[in-house]
Amino acid sequence: MGTKVMATASARAEILRRIRAAKGGASDADAASSEWEGLARGYRRSASLERVAVIELLEDRLWDYDAHVARVARVNVAAQVASMLEARGKRRMVVPAGLAVEWLPAGFEFVVDEGMSAAELNEVDGVMTGSTVAIAETGSVVLQNVAGQGRRAATLVPDYHLCVVRVEDVVETVAEGMERLAPTAELTTTFFSGPSATADIEMTRIKGVHGPRFLDVIVVD
Amino acid sequence: MSGTALDPKTAPAFPIAARTAMKDAQLRKNVRHATEVIQAKRARVVAEMPDWQELREAGKQIRQHTMMHLDFYLEEFERNCTRAGGVAHWARDAAEARQIVTALVKASGSDEVIKIKSMTTEEIQLNQALEEAGIRAYETDLAELIIQLGHDRPSHIVVPALHKNRHEIREIFRREMNLPEIGDRPEDLADAARTFLREKFLRVKTGVSGANFLIAETGGVCIVESEGNGRMCLTLPETLITIAGIDKVLPRYQDLEVMLQLLPRSATGERMNPYNSIWTGVSEGDGPRTFHVVLMDNARTEVLADEEARQTLNCIRCAACQNACPVYRQTGGHAYGSVYAGPIGAILTPQLQEMHHAQSLPYASSLCGACYEVCPVKINIPEVLIHLRNKVVKQNGALNVEAVAMKAIGAIFRSEGRFRAAQRLGRMAETPLVRKDEKGEGWIGWLPGMLGGWTQARDLQEMPKETFREWWEKRGGDGN
Numbered sequence: 001m002g003t004k005v006m007a008t009a010s011a012r013a014e015i016l017r018r019i020r021a022a023k024g025g026a027s028d029a030d031a032a033s034s035e036w037e038g039l040a041r042g043y044r045r046s047a048s049l050e051r052v053a054v055i056e057l058l059e060d061r062l063w064d065y066d067a068h069v070a071r072v073a074r075v076n077v078a079a080q081v082a083s084m085l086e087a088r089g090k091r092r093m094v095v096p097a098g099l100a101v102e103w104l105p106a107g108f109e110f111v112v113d114e115g116m117s118a119a120e121l122n123e124v125d126g127v128m129t130g131s132t133v134a135i136a137e138t139g140s141v142v143l144q145n146v147a148g149q150g151r152r153a154a155t156l157v158p159d160y161h162l163c164v165v166r167v168e169d170v171v172e173t174v175a176e177g178m179e180r181l182a183p184t185a186e187l188t189t190t191f192f193s194g195p196s197a198t199a200d201i202e203m204t205r206i207k208g209v210h211g212p213r214f215l216d217v218i219v220v221d
Numbered sequence: 222m223s224g225t226a227l228d229p230k231t232a233p234a235f236p237i238a239a240r241t242a243m244k245d246a247q248l249r250k251n252v253r254h255a256t257e258v259i260q261a262k263r264a265r266v267v268a269e270m271p272d273w274q275e276l277r278e279a280g281k282q283i284r285q286h287t288m289m290h291l292d293f294y295l296e297e298f299e300r301n302c303t304r305a306g307g308v309a310h311w312a313r314d315a316a317e318a319r320q321i322v323t324a325l326v327k328a329s330g331s332d333e334v335i336k337i338k339s340m341t342t343e344e345i346q347l348n349q350a351l352e353e354a355g356i357r358a359y360e361t362d363l364a365e366l367i368i369q370l371g372h373d374r375p376s377h378i379v380v381p382a383l384h385k386n387r388h389e390i391r392e393i394f395r396r397e398m399n400l401p402e403i404g405d406r407p408e409d410l411a412d413a414a415r416t417f418l419r420e421k422f423l424r425v426k427t428g429v430s431g432a433n434f435l436i437a438e439t440g441g442v443c444i445v446e447s448e449g450n451g452r453m454c455l456t457l458p459e460t461l462i463t464i465a466g467i468d469k470v471l472p473r474y475q476d477l478e479v480m481l482q483l484l485p486r487s488a489t490g491e492r493m494n495p496y497n498s499i500w501t502g503v504s505e506g507d508g509p510r511t512f513h514v515v516l517m518d519n520a521r522t523e524v525l526a527d528e529e530a531r532q533t534l535n536c537i538r539c540a541a542c543q544n545a546c547p548v549y550r551q552t553g554g555h556a557y558g559s560v561y562a563g564p565i566g567a568i569l570t571p572q573l574q575e576m577h578h579a580q581s582l583p584y585a586s587s588l589c590g591a592c593y594e595v596c597p598v599k600i601n602i603p604e605v606l607i608h609l610r611n612k613v614v615k616q617n618g619a620l621n622v623e624a625v626a627m628k629a630i631g632a633i634f635r636s637e638g639r640f641r642a643a644q645r646l647g648r649m650a651e652t653p654l655v656r657k658d659e660k661g662e663g664w665i666g667w668l669p670g671m672l673g674g675w676t677q678a679r680d681l682q683e684m685p686k687e688t689f690r691e692w693w694e695k696r697g698g699d700g701n
């Protein structure tokens with residue numbers, strides 16, 4: 001191991017030397033920072049639609065990706081969850097710690113993920129989570145490793161994902177979404193835009209390869 | 222189709238390889254169909270963005286800025302990644318990168334790896350090196366799986382199996398997965414891949430990936446993908462090894478807001494690809510316990526040193542230029558002899574070879590500019606192509622045929638007397654080659670030597686008996 005570390009250290013010095021020689025000198029934090037501040041950002045960085053239209057756009061984009069979407073009042077989340085699980089024939093769902101208990105209807109089994117193995121996750125009917133941000137323009141929902149959203153494996157291995165999005169977490173543009181995420185940028189983060197898909201065969205988009213093949217989203221007012 | 226890797230050092234020159242590809246009607250049909258579909262999808266989702274040109278400009282400026290401060294941003298990335306529990310390694314070239322990755326896989330205690338599609342690992346022919354070290358690599362991207370099982374080679378940066386149609390893919394899966402009954406609907410094929418790979422995702426303890434972006438400010442890594450195979454490889458193994466070219470760094474987290482709009486719309490014509498993953502080092506109880514990132518030069522600093530070609534490094538590997546290129550659309554990717562095909566390959570490949578190999582690639586273009594128009598970070602590919610042609614000629618010395626011919630033509634064009642003499646000489650010299658058609662017009666169907674390139678695909682009309690100047694002078698030259 002000792003010699004390998006040495007090799008890497010000299011490779012590091014050599015690559016940095018080559019870069020500096022190539023562009024005629026070393027760079028520093030002040031120069032990089034002041035130049036970065038001056039980069040042109042003429043693109044849209046705030047919403048242009050009314051709130052109602054933003055939420056409708058999100059729903060529209062999600063349907064477009066073949067997700068099922070329902071919009072309900074806060075008090076009706078559990079009933080909506082029950083109806084979606086019923087429609088999909090799902091009984092046993094994994095949920096991350098910290099998911100709002102009032103969202104969970106009776107009559108189904110909700111297993112809290114306390115470090116389940118991948119094989120165990122492969123056996124449940126689906127997963128239910130909240131979300132951090134949703135981006136209407138691209139139909140994307142963003143999960144981070146926080147209470148109610150949990151670790152990445154749990155939203156990946158099961159074949160069905162039921163995700164709850166609060167309207168106050170919906171933004172119109174990608175730029176607004178990234179701004180919301182910035183304070184927690186270092187948490188593991190997953191964007192999903194529809195169910196897993198591929199276009200590798202003759203460029204035909206088909207739903208469902210390795211990630212959850214079925215996606216339901218509940219937008220809560 | 223051979224199973225050997227695409228290696229610019231041993232690949233035949235483009236015109237020779239292209240001639241073979243042009244004879245494969247099925248390949249050309251598949252490539253044409255796929256590139257037409259992606260181009261139409263891209264055009265639709267780009268048109269709905271009122272600020273597309275502003276995004277392109279921002280993308281260009283961010284990438285340019287990054288290259289001018291590359292040393293600073295790489296060190297910042299390394300510092301932040303390390304702080305978050307990652308381990309950074311540096312590799313001067315492909316051999317060093319292969320060596321580091323192989324040693325890391327062995328240290329992880331596994332003799333198998335699951336892989337996310339990565340052109341960087343194709344560039345350094347990693348799978349072959351792993352195999353030689355007794356490590357089995359499973360490609361998990363559907364297209365890469367098709368390539369691997371078919372003992373084939375990638376022909377496109379984003380959709381490596383774009384040259385195969387569903388019937389050909391069905392044959393590969395039927396044979397290699399031992400599924401005699403498999404259908405040829407894309408759904409059937411994707412289902413087969415799901416079943417085939419799921420067991421590997423759940424079992425294999427080491428993952429290998431490339432990277433779309435390294436974020437200097439946070440030490441995070443971002444990967445965009447469609448199928449979820451990427452998420453599987455990033456999340457389920459105990460050890461994750463990421464290989465990234467040093468050009469993949471971005472200054473700040475906020476810069477993703479530009480790249481995550483430019484990349485999916487340009488690459489697959491989607492508003493957003495199904496999955497983006499961002500992770501920083503290791504996180505307790507969520508994903509791999511050990512994370513390595515290998516920062517690889519492999520001649521990228523050579524590209525950086527050439528002021529006029531430096532913009533090549535701004536590439537974010539969307540392949541929009543491949544889909545738009547009239548040359549690529551005819552030949553497909555293999556003729557380029559490199560994992561980087563199409564217009565970006567024509568400028569990137571010879572530079573990564575430090576101009577010692579793939580010298581024919583800068584000529585594999587009609588300079589129509591379609592690539593520049595679709596590039597999300599505004600790389601002026603035609604400009605770089607001409608610059609590299611210049612380099613090739615210079616490198617081949619002042620005595621090579623093209624340089625001598627250009628010099629002679631320059632001398633002729635500078636003098637009226639020499640120009641007239643050349644025209645007379647041309648009329649005499651062409652006489653034995655001219656054949657008359659039924660209208661009595663003369664055509665030349667074959668020219669000797671280097672001039673033969675012109676008559677390979679079309680006839681040349683014979684020179685007129687009298688030039689405009691001669692005609693004008695005969696009339697007395699007063700214009701009446």
